[in-house]
Amino acid sequence: MISGNSIKHIKSLGSKKKRNIEREFIVEGAKTVAELLRSEMKIKKIYALKSWIHNNAKKFQGIDIQEIDENDMQKISVMQTAPEVLAEVFYKEEKKFQIEPDKLYLCLDSVQDPGNFGTILRIANWFGINTLIASNDCVDFYNSKVVQASMGSVFRVDVFYCDLPSTLKKALEMQLPVYGTFLNGKNIYTEKLSSNGIIVLGNEGHGILPETEPFINKKIFIPTGSDARTAPESLNVSTAAAIVCSEFFRSCPKKFCQV
Amino acid sequence: MISGNSIKHIKSLGSKKKRNIEREFIVEGAKTVAELLRSEMKIKKIYALKSWIHNNAKKFQGIDIQEIDENDMQKISVMQTAPEVLAEVFYKEEKKFQIEPDKLYLCLDSVQDPGNFGTILRIANWFGINTLIASNDCVDFYNSKVVQASMGSVFRVDVFYCDLPSTLKKALEMQLPVYGTFLNGKNIYTEKLSSNGIIVLGNEGHGILPETEPFINKKIFIPTGSDARTAPESLNVSTAAAIVCSEFFRSCPKKFCQV
Numbered sequence: 076m077i078s079g080n081s082i083k084h085i086k087s088l089g090s091k092k093k094r095n096i097e098r099e100f101i102v103e104g105a106k107t108v109a110e111l112l113r114s115e116m117k118i119k120k121i122y123a124l125k126s127w128i129h130n131n132a133k134k135f136q137g138i139d140i141q142e143i144d145e146n147d148m149q150k151i152s153v154m155q156t157a158p159e160v161l162a163e164v165f166y167k168e169e170k171k172f173q174i175e176p177d178k179l180y181l182c183l184d185s186v187q188d189p190g191n192f193g194t195i196l197r198i199a200n201w202f203g204i205n206t207l208i209a210s211n212d213c214v215d216f217y218n219s220k221v222v223q224a225s226m227g228s229v230f231r232v233d234v235f236y237c238d239l240p241s242t243l244k245k246a247l248e249m250q251l252p253v254y255g256t257f258l259n260g261k262n263i264y265t266e267k268l269s270s271n272g273i274i275v276l277g278n279e280g281h282g283i284l285p286e287t288e289p290f291i292n293k294k295i296f297i298p299t300g301s302d303a304r305t306a307p308e309s310l311n312v313s314t315a316a317a318i319v320c321s322e323f324f325r326s327c328p329k330k331f332c333q334v
Numbered sequence: 335m336i337s338g339n340s341i342k343h344i345k346s347l348g349s350k351k352k353r354n355i356e357r358e359f360i361v362e363g364a365k366t367v368a369e370l371l372r373s374e375m376k377i378k379k380i381y382a383l384k385s386w387i388h389n390n391a392k393k394f395q396g397i398d399i400q401e402i403d404e405n406d407m408q409k410i411s412v413m414q415t416a417p418e419v420l421a422e423v424f425y426k427e428e429k430k431f432q433i434e435p436d437k438l439y440l441c442l443d444s445v446q447d448p449g450n451f452g453t454i455l456r457i458a459n460w461f462g463i464n465t466l467i468a469s470n471d472c473v474d475f476y477n478s479k480v481v482q483a484s485m486g487s488v489f490r491v492d493v494f495y496c497d498l499p500s501t502l503k504k505a506l507e508m509q510l511p512v513y514g515t516f517l518n519g520k521n522i523y524t525e526k527l528s529s530n531g532i533i534v535l536g537n538e539g540h541g542i543l544p545e546t547e548p549f550i551n552k553k554i555f556i557p558t559g560s561d562a563r564t565a566p567e568s569l570n571v572s573t574a575a576a577i578v579c580s581e582f583f584r585s586c587p588k589k590f591c592q593v
Contacts, residue, residue: 301459
């Protein structure tokens with residue numbers, strides 16, 4: 076039986092404001108919690124069904140765990156189907172962000188959709204990009220839909236929110252390449268790509284914002300194989316992220332994040 | 335004012351069974367309807383708010399259109415926020431599917447998520463792949479979430495549902511390469527890729543199914559830049575589709591669908 080206060084507390088963490096006060100967020104579902112347990116994140120408490128506890132007994136030694144029934148799980152979960160397990164997790168320790176000249180960063184300009192943000196974290200993680208820069212108006216990466224879509228990559232990729240123009244200005248002053256996708260950019264397949272610098276991807280509806288554009292010194296473009304009459308207007312931002320990261324990875328044999 | 339019968343009819347098209355009887359489906363939202371209007375699809379009727387009609391008067395000459403208010407739009411829409419416009423559209427004319435030896439096909443094995451299916455249609459369309467093969471248990475491409483996620487590409491890419499093993503068997507008999515993504519496949523960046531044949535992508539949770547695997551003669555893999563301890567277990571199927579299509583497109587300069 077879960078207490079009314081616990082239900083209230085967990086549900087309150089759906090709000091970014093409350094999360095930032097408590098410095099806690101929620102991780103739901105067997106797959107994402109499995110990733111959580113093999114990460115270095117600090118877990119405050121796990122709520123789980125009997126079946127999950129039975130199958131995972133070895134994995135959560137030393138963690139405060141409470142068995143609840145499906146009815147209670149439904150009350151605290153935001154998922155359509157109540158998951159087997161839900162965890163209250165402490166925020167990562169805050170690190171100070173400083174651009175390292177030899178690293179490659181992915182950077183999101185006003186990406187609002189949690190599914191896109193989470194998918195992009197997973198893509199960055201796949202290709203060994205371990206730091207993501209996000210403009211202050213991007214969706215919060217502790218949002219439960221971001222956590223879900225990232226399939227655990229949120230635990231492994233560091234995300235820094237910042238004022239994008241001033242951060243990119245600093246990168247240019249350090250002589251780093253700042254890439255961005257534009258319709259009038261150069262063909263990504265033939266352009267020489269770097270193994271360091273920053274790759275900026277834009278907002279779902281508007282692309283890279285006008286106030287960000289002046290700080291991009293390498294405009295790139297993913298060519299289409301359809302003619303203008305039959306081609307889609309654009310690609311989804313997470314699709315573009317996948318193609319761009321793949322292309323940087325393919326053309327730069329050294330690892331992006333070895334410093 | 336919309337009639338009760340019309341509301342009932344439109345809502346019934348949320349069911350695949352009913353869609354197949356009526357041979358009609360629903361397209362919602364200003365962006366997707368704009369794509370609909372520039373496509374060759376046959377529209378049965380448009381329901382729209384006054385503002386949309388005012389702004390689009392030139393685009394729908396000869397189409398049966400009814401002005402409704404937001405309240406009525408909310409009743410017939412499945413979107414969270416009622417759209418400005420909703421269209422009842424006739425199914426495409428059915429074509430007979432036959433593998434053409436010089437074309438490149440994308441093929442989905444048991445892809446269930448409408449968002450993934452729609453995103454993959456948009457990716458195929460971007461790279462000039464105009465035919466998608468889907469196993470019979472994939473989500474229906476007239477599902478409104480597929481239509482939405484495809485951003486209109488559903489109007490431009492042909493989808494054929496079929497029994498996958500027997501279709502792929504036929505491709506092998508025609509000496510065509512049948513690609514599929516597997517963890518033990520060959521590096522997609524260094525493997526020679528063909529400009530014809532079939533690329534199979536697997537189910538969200540299980541990848542390519544065991545009954546499909548014997549018919550794949552070119553196993554490929556997207557390498558990861560993270561080490562085993564920190565890499566995600568897999569990529570989302572639409573992310574994989576983006577990378578694989580991009581790589582085929584980059585390495586095969588000729589268009590995939592010129593026959």
